Amino acid sequence: MQSALIAWLQRTSSAIRKPSIRRSVLLVATALVCFGASVPTAGAVPxxxxxxxxxxxxxxxxxxxxxxxxxxxxxxxxxxxxxxxxxxxxxxxxxxxxxxxxxxxxxxxxxxxxxxxxxxxxxxxxxxxxxxxxxxxxxxxxxxxxxxxxxxxxxxxxxxxxxxxxxxxxxxxxxxxxxxxxxxxxPLRQQAWSLGNQLRHHGISGVFRDAVARPGALLMSDTGLFPEAGxxxxxxxxxxxxxxxxxxxxxxxxxxxxxxxxxxxxxxxxxxxxxxxxxxxxxxxxxxxxxxxxxxxxxxxxxxxxxxxxxxxxxxxxxxxxxxxxxxxxxxxxxxEPVPAQADTSQPPSSGAWYEAAAVRYAALALLLIGFAGYPLTAWVGRRAESGRHRAEWPARWLSVTGFVAVGGTLIYLLWIFATSGAGATAFVAGRTLPWLLLQICACAVLLATAATAITWWRTRDQVTGVVRVRLASLILAGALFIPWALYWQLLLP
CATH class of the missing domain: 3.40.50.1820 (Alpha/Beta hydrolase fold, catalytic domain)
Structure with missing residues (x-):
């Protein structure tokens, strides 16, 4: 039928006296010939x-x-x-x-x-x-x-x-x-692996992807917000x-x-x-x-x-x-078939180490938050027990603030990464996102503030007694506990 139509167009064009119209008809015929090559064969079902x-x-x-x-x-x-x-x-x-x-x-x-x-x-x-x-x-x-x-x-x-x-x-x-x-x-292990690929695609590399795959995935599982996780x-x-x-x-x-x-x-x-x-x-x-x-x-x-x-x-x-x-x-x-190359190996959220047990992780988190947040919240007790200021007060305040921000910010940021599947996360410098870089800087500040608070307290230990001593001891203990916690969460790693 198609060939008959083309033949008819060619006969019609020869009968047309006006050259411009004849050329148009011939162009249509040529297009139909070319189109014929793309028409599905009888064996295909359109x-x-x-x-x-x-x-x-x-x-x-x-x-x-x-x-x-x-x-x-x-x-x-x-x-x-x-x-x-x-x-x-x-x-x-x-x-x-x-x-x-x-x-x-x-x-x-x-x-x-x-x-x-x-x-x-x-x-x-x-x-x-x-x-x-x-x-x-x-x-x-x-x-x-x-x-x-x-x-x-x-x-x-x-x-x-x-x-x-x-x-x-x-x-x-x-x-x-x-x-x-x-x-x-x-599903949890799969999602962590998928997130790692998304982050790498956006130029993010290094320890942040490890933090997502291991402690971040465990945190997501702990919330109960990831259905059928296991x-x-x-x-x-x-x-x-x-x-x-x-x-x-x-x-x-x-x-x-x-x-x-x-x-x-x-x-x-x-x-x-x-x-x-x-x-x-x-x-x-x-x-x-x-x-x-x-x-x-x-x-x-x-x-x-x-x-x-x-x-x-x-x-x-x-x-x-x-x-x-x-x-x-x-x-x-x-x-x-032989398996193709795979960029990264997936990791289970937990390696089975004792410090990854839920009881250990919850206890460490509670001690950190109580230690860092407890210092400013109990300030009125110290003022009533002893008048005046002490030299360890300023580094202690700095430790309290940076410690609470580093712990709370890390948890919130990794939950956000999972909740959004990494949408909007981009590399800022050296393969790090800007929020993660700020959290790492904050973690380093915690180390400095812990050292400054401990040294100042030791030098003025005769002047710090009673309730203030207990508050400082709890805060310094939280700062010391923060070091292994931050290493586990990859905050102190390059």
């Missing part, structure tokens, strides 16, 4: 040939809304199905349309649904509840006349990499499992015997890809899984979409102002062909 059906289903008394994507062409045989499980955050289904359409074009019925908002927030989430939502989606697909109920699986992205295996372990109705960007570690995915992975395809982008900066792949492989081996496939997507980031360095997104849709990045051919092809093989009864035997 987006317009997909059906989209709105569905609702129930989970724990909540109505969830979703869209089923499937090829429009009718066939007699039932198709395999797959339910897409969200990453962290609000999770609107619009973010997963590219994957859903890619599965549908490959003849796999896909369900993308809006994540629950009831019982899920930045400070509250339950992986088991999210897994039940996914299983309700599985039952929705299994009940369709155009879906093979024995061939419905799960696809889980990022946070879904914890949820999808849990759902698969809870129900024998899940036929297969695909993950992209799944973590082999608990969730261990390994026991669940060790129960999976269904076919598993685990994918990671080679430029993943949010999940440690090499370490996570090794964890998955070992856990699935212990499970006796004979169909576990470990793969890495070249040129892809955390989501499997195109990127140059793991931080940018290349091409693709923009949803709510958020660029998704284009789906890479390697990403789509490996997923769809693997699912088709499994659905056909030819699940590939276990195999694993």
């Amino acid at each position: 987006s317009d040939d997909l059906d989209r059906q709105e569905v609702t289903f129930q989970s724990h008394g909540l109505t969830l809304h979703g869209t089923v994507f499937l090829p429009r062409a009718a066939v007699d045989a039932r198709r395999p199905g797959i339910v897409l499980i969200h990453g962290s955050g609000p999770g609107p289904r619009s973010e997963y349309v590219p994957e859903a359409e890619a599965f549908a074009r490959a003849g796999i019925v896909a369900l993308a649904f809006d994540k629950r908002t009831d019982g899920y927030s930045h400070m509250k989430r339950d992986f088991s509840l999210l897994a039940d939502d996914a299983l309700a989606g599985v039952e929705t697909l299994r009940g369709r006349a155009d879906v093979d109920p024995a061939q419905v699986g799960l696809w889980g992205f990022s946070e879904g990499g914890w949820v999808a295996p849990l759902a698969a372990a809870k129900s024998p109705d899940v036929a297969f499992l695909v993950t992209i960007g799944a973590s082999g570690f608990d 969730y261990d995915p390994v026991p669940v992975l060790e129960r999976l015997r269904l076919p598993v395809l685990a994918l990671w982008g080679e430029h993943d900066t949010q999940i440690p890809p090499a370490e996570s792949a090794a964890v998955f492989q070992r856990a699935l081996d212990r499970a006796g899984n004979q169909h576990a496939t470990i793969r890495f997507v070249p040129g892809a980031g955390h989501s499997g979409h195109a990127t140059t360095d793991g931080f940018d997104k290349v091409g693709g849709l923009v949803v709510d102002g958020k660029a998704l990045g284009a789906l890479g051919p390697g990403y789509v092809d490996v997923m769809t062909s693997w699912v088709q093989s499994v659905a056909a009864g030819h699940a590939p035997p276990s195999s694993a």
Whole structure:
């Protein structure tokens, strides 16, 4: 039809006497010829040939809304199905349309649904509840006349990499499992590693990143504001015997890809899984979409102002062909690609040392805050007990202020870094952020003030007695305790 249209335009142009109009018609014909090279082949299914059906289903008394994507062409045989499980955050289904359409074009019925908002927030989430939502989606697909109920699986992205295996372990109705960007570690360790990458990307280096990864992560866990912080995915992975395809982008900066792949492989081996496939997507980031360095997104849709990045051919092809093989009864035997280089090794928040025990850390923090804040708060007691001033008063005041600011400021700043995922943190000098540099300067001032207060008190010890002596002794003790505390928090390290 296209060739006939071009021929008609050429015949028409020859009949036109005005040269300018004839040239315009010929240009249109030439453009159509060039466009013909980009027209999809008969084997490809363009987006317009997909059906989209709105569905609702129930989970724990909540109505969830979703869209089923499937090829429009009718066939007699039932198709395999797959339910897409969200990453962290609000999770609107619009973010997963590219994957859903890619599965549908490959003849796999896909369900993308809006994540629950009831019982899920930045400070509250339950992986088991999210897994039940996914299983309700599985039952929705299994009940369709155009879906093979024995061939419905799960696809889980990022946070879904914890949820999808849990759902698969809870129900024998899940036929297969695909993950992209799944973590082999608990969420707190993963978040600390991701934060470290974000900070490095902004030019921040040195001890501050270590402070975030270890004491900062423990502090975040202590607050109880980081949901599912200690969730261990390994026991669940060790129960999976269904076919598993685990994918990671080679430029993943949010999940440690090499370490996570090794964890998955070992856990699935212990499970006796004979169909576990470990793969890495070249040129892809955390989501499997195109990127140059793991931080940018290349091409693709923009949803709510958020660029998704284009789906890479390697990403789509490996997923769809693997699912088709499994659905056909030819699940590939276990195999694993060599892991790519990983910039940094993730660290557990605690090394297990005695001084990292919660009781020790809380006791040290209490002594520091009481010692530094107690000196000015009990000043009226000293004035009533003894009249006049003493020579140690000025260095003691300086120690009290700098000590309280250094301790309180460190805790608040690291909590802020976690709460904002490092947004706005930039290197100021020598790889340090400005707030961290000021805290380190303050920590050095604490050392000087501690020494000055102790020396002055010793020289005038005959003049300082009673309540004042107790106040100074408590303050100097807090200053001495501050030294190991600041070393642990990396404040006194270059």
